[in-house]
Amino acid sequence: MGFRNYILVCGGTGCESSKADLIYKTLIEEAAAQGVADQVQVIKTGCFGFCEQGPIVKILPEDSFYVKVRPEDARELISEHVIKGREVTRLLYNKTPKKPLEQVEDIQFYQKQLRVVLRNCGVIDPENIDDYIANDGYVALEKALFEMSGDDIINEMKLSGLRGRGGAGFPTWMKWNFTKQAEGDVKYVVCNADEGDPGAYMDRSTLEGDPHSVLEAMTICGKAIGAHQGFIYIRAEYPLAIHRLEVAMKQAREYGLLGKNILGSGFDYDIEIRLGAGAFVCGEETALLQSIEGHRGMPLPRPPFPASKGLWGKPTVINNVETWANVPVIIARGGAEFAKVGTQDSRGTKVFALTGKVKNSGLVEVPMGTTLREIVFDIGGGIAGGRKFKAVQTGGPSGGVITEENLDTPIDFGGLQRIGSMMGSGGMIVMDDSDCIVDVAKFYLEFTRDESCGKCFPCRIGGKSLYNLLDKITIGNGTEEDLEELKTIAHAMQKGSLCALGQTAPNPVLSTMRYFPEEYEAHIRDKKCPAGKCKKLIRYQIDPSKCIGCTACSRKCPVGAISGELKKPHSINQSACIKCGVCRQTCKFSAITIE
Amino acid sequence: MAKLSLEELRALRARESARMAKRDIHGKSIHVVVGMGTCGIQAGAKVTLNSIVDEIEAKGLKDVIVTQAPCQGKCDQEPVVEVYSPALGAVAYGKVDARLARQIVDEHIIAGRIIKDHQIDLEA
Numbered sequence: 001m002g003f004r005n006y007i008l009v010c011g012g013t014g015c016e017s018s019k020a021d022l023i024y025k026t027l028i029e030e031a032a033a034q035g036v037a038d039q040v041q042v043i044k045t046g047c048f049g050f051c052e053q054g055p056i057v058k059i060l061p062e063d064s065f066y067v068k069v070r071p072e073d074a075r076e077l078i079s080e081h082v083i084k085g086r087e088v089t090r091l092l093y094n095k096t097p098k099k100p101l102e103q104v105e106d107i108q109f110y111q112k113q114l115r116v117v118l119r120n121c122g123v124i125d126p127e128n129i130d131d132y133i134a135n136d137g138y139v140a141l142e143k144a145l146f147e148m149s150g151d152d153i154i155n156e157m158k159l160s161g162l163r164g165r166g167g168a169g170f171p172t173w174m175k176w177n178f179t180k181q182a183e184g185d186v187k188y189v190v191c192n193a194d195e196g197d198p199g200a201y202m203d204r205s206t207l208e209g210d211p212h213s214v215l216e217a218m219t220i221c222g223k224a225i226g227a228h229q230g231f232i233y234i235r236a237e238y239p240l241a242i243h244r245l246e247v248a249m250k251q252a253r254e255y256g257l258l259g260k261n262i263l264g265s266g267f268d269y270d271i272e273i274r275l276g277a278g279a280f281v282c283g284e285e286t287a288l289l290q291s292i293e294g295h296r297g298m299p300l301p302r303p304p305f306p307a308s309k310g311l312w313g314k315p316t317v318i319n320n321v322e323t324w325a326n327v328p329v330i331i332a333r334g335g336a337e338f339a340k341v342g343t344q345d346s347r348g349t350k351v352f353a354l355t356g357k358v359k360n361s362g363l364v365e366v367p368m369g370t371t372l373r374e375i376v377f378d379i380g381g382g383i384a385g386g387r388k389f390k391a392v393q394t395g396g397p398s399g400g401v402i403t404e405e406n407l408d409t410p411i412d413f414g415g416l417q418r419i420g421s422m423m424g425s426g427g428m429i430v431m432d433d434s435d436c437i438v439d440v441a442k443f444y445l446e447f448t449r450d451e452s453c454g455k456c457f458p459c460r461i462g463g464k465s466l467y468n469l470l471d472k473i474t475i476g477n478g479t480e481e482d483l484e485e486l487k488t489i490a491h492a493m494q495k496g497s498l499c500a501l502g503q504t505a506p507n508p509v510l511s512t513m514r515y516f517p518e519e520y521e522a523h524i525r526d527k528k529c530p531a532g533k534c535k536k537l538i539r540y541q542i543d544p545s546k547c548i549g550c551t552a553c554s555r556k557c558p559v560g561a562i563s564g565e566l567k568k569p570h571s572i573n574q575s576a577c578i579k580c581g582v583c584r585q586t587c588k589f590s591a592i593t594i595e
Numbered sequence: 596m597a598k599l600s601l602e603e604l605r606a607l608r609a610r611e612s613a614r615m616a617k618r619d620i621h622g623k624s625i626h627v628v629v630g631m632g633t634c635g636i637q638a639g640a641k642v643t644l645n646s647i648v649d650e651i652e653a654k655g656l657k658d659v660i661v662t663q664a665p666c667q668g669k670c671d672q673e674p675v676v677e678v679y680s681p682a683l684g685a686v687a688y689g690k691v692d693a694r695l696a697r698q699i700v701d702e703h704i705i706a707g708r709i710i711k712d713h714q715i716d717l718e719a
């Protein structure tokens with residue numbers, strides 16, 4: 001007898017942190033207790049991408065998409081859904097039972113998405129190699145080992161047009177080709193899983209949900225360039241991803257898909273994990289290689305590039321996790337097939353971590369060339385809380401802001417660069433009119449200032465100066481000259497820094513100055529923060545014509561700054577007020593405003 | 596687990612893909628819905644459901660998905676089974692026992708003939 005229902009429980013970090021593991025165990029217990037253990041299979045998968053609505057449980061074949069599930073709900077999911085065939089409406093994402101033949105893709109968040117990199121996330125059990133193999137896993141490796149030469153593999157990569165997803169967008173086939181042609185009998189393959197960008201978690205989710213795709217890809221590259229050893233450099237803060245990788249490597253070795261004489265082909269290849277301490281600069285490729293060698297992670301001048309002199313001075317291919325996850329698809333289905341998706345400039349898809357003020361945040365994978373408007377408004381569901389869209393920040397600390405006027409720009413490497421931002425690794429933060437643009441720039445500069453390795457002075461000193469100037473502006477001490485100063489330092493950093501951290505660190509400043517000059521002016525000339533965010537520049541005020549004297553605010557104020565008699569208009573003592581905003585949230589009569 | 600040869604990997608994949616395909620609900624053109632409300636279950640809907648699923652597996656049909664649904668408001672006709680297919684549209688059957696369940700798979704789904712004697716009108 002086969003299973004009647006399959007219950008997929010999300011086992012990504014987001015959902016695990018809200019008890020998904022307990023839900024998984026309870027579902028198995030309940031199925032046994034209610035006598036249907038032989039009729040349902042409970043499977044723990046990788047991230048569904050809808051982390052904010054997690055923990056996610058999906059039941060097949062009805063394709064019921066349950067969100068914010070708690071362990072206590074397990075009993076009802078079994079007794080109602082599995083046994084009686086009734087969807088548990090209150091847990092459904094859209095709270096309405098489905099009609100026959102409707103599927104999860106009907107949920108707005110999943111429309112317009114195309115899952116290539118995340119093809120197995122939320123579908124297979126990442127700790128079961130058989131699940132991966134069932135979904136065309138290791139088909140590409142078979143082809144690479146038995147049917148293709150190194151040049152054939154590189155040619156397929158060339159046809160695919162794949163560009164590196166770690167930030168710079170360098171054509172992957174060229175890297176492989178340089179390394180293949182470099183002199184030397186020992187070569188290495190490295191996976192960059194450092195993912196230091198604040199807000200980014202697509203690499204983590206890919207490794208957690210589909211670790212074999214990266215192992216398979218790295219082995220294919222080994223065959224292509226003539227390497228026999230790979231390293232995965234991953235930050236120690238990703239324990240679940242590390243665990244899943246370890247399980248996957250063990251299973252692959254048992255099957256002979258890693259190790260000596262893979263599948264009897266005569267090709268030897270193995271992979272080791274190296275843990276990073278989590279410094280942003282260690283994601284830079286030369287610093288990363290230094291760190292694997294046991295040295296302090298500091299960038300080196302390039303050239304030489306890793307392709308000619310990499311790990312221990314040997315020719316080395318280093319690619320990002322998402323780049324790797326595309327490779328098995330390219331080799332299995334063909335580069336030309338892969339290249340059908342995307343734009344002339346950038347083929348394939350891109351995964352973004354959509355966060356900030358959107359209704360649906362989560363991991364989003366879309367074809368290159370999708371517009372920001374589609375991501376923010378169609379997939380993301382628009383701005384939460386009925387506020388007004390202000391900008392999207394892409395590219396993390398190396399990127400910039402994109403405003404309303406550029407929302408219809410198709411997103412690819414070139415497109416984002418032309419409007420003054422960057423693809424970066426794929427962080428995408430949506431801002432509304434309560435976000436201050438100077439404050440956003442300051443946030444990123446604080447990050448790069450702290451993460452600079454200090455090796456070269458334009459970055460070390462420049463980053464600090466940019467931060468200090470921005471800070472000065474947000475507290476109302478900025479001058480017109482400071483704006484010029486910001487630009488001068490920014491350009492010096494771009495020219496004089498050794499690595500991309502310093503070279504791109506000024507981008508958030510330059511881009512916000514370019515698109516929101518009036519907001520900088522307001523801070524400097526009028527000493528006002530239009531978004532009402534910079535504490536030194538705002539005043540909370542009570543409108544006497546609206547205040548009914550209910551006393552609610554004065555009871556909530558943590559510093560006792562509000563006084564007034566019952567049923568008479570209240571007032572705020574400005575010298576005592578710490579601008580926490582509690583009173584404004586408390587007042588039911590909209591009597592308290594920010595100036 | 597012993598190391599695999601190329602042939603063994605391919606055999607494993609064929610087996611595992613077949614197992615995985617049962618989980619796959621996409622692109623199936625025929626959809627069978629078994630009414631499983633309280634009244635349906637009392638009337639033996641669980642047996643009906645199991646008979647349909649087993650018969651589909653026995654006949655090796657791949658293009659069919661079987662789901663459960665709550666009570667259809669036709670308690671006197673339970674268990675009710677509805678079949679959606681491109682060829683025959685939506686057709687409902689009433690009082691489906693294990694034997695009729697197998698017959699639905701063999702005649703309606705495989706042979707493409709409506710079993711007129713047991714057809715019911717859900718709209719009525």
Ligand SMILES: Cc1cc2nc3c(=O)[nH]c(=O)nc-3n(C[C@H](O)[C@H](O)[C@H](O)COP(=O)(O)O)c2cc1C
Nearest residue numbers: 164165166192195196283284285319320323500501
């Ligand atoms: C400061 C800094 C941090 C970086 N962090 C990462 C990272 O976390 N992950 C990553 O894949 N690439 C990162 N990169 C880019 C790498 O240097 C390198 O370009 C990339 O790993 C190449 O892989 P790809 O061609 O597949 O994109 C970083 C670069 C810089 C300058």
Ligand code: SF4
Nearest residue numbers: 454455456459499502
């Ligand atoms: S630019 Fe900054 S991070 Fe890069 S080497 Fe120089 S000091 Fe270090």
Ligand code: SF4
Nearest residue numbers: 557577578580581583
């Ligand atoms: S903003 Fe905070 S500190 Fe200031 S008056 Fe309101 S509650 Fe008190």
Ligand code: SF4
Nearest residue numbers: 547548550551553587
């Ligand atoms: S909560 Fe509003 S209405 Fe009540 S006293 Fe404060 S300002 Fe006035």
Ligand code: FES
Nearest residue numbers: 010012014015051
């Ligand atoms: S971790 Fe569960 S949906 Fe992302």
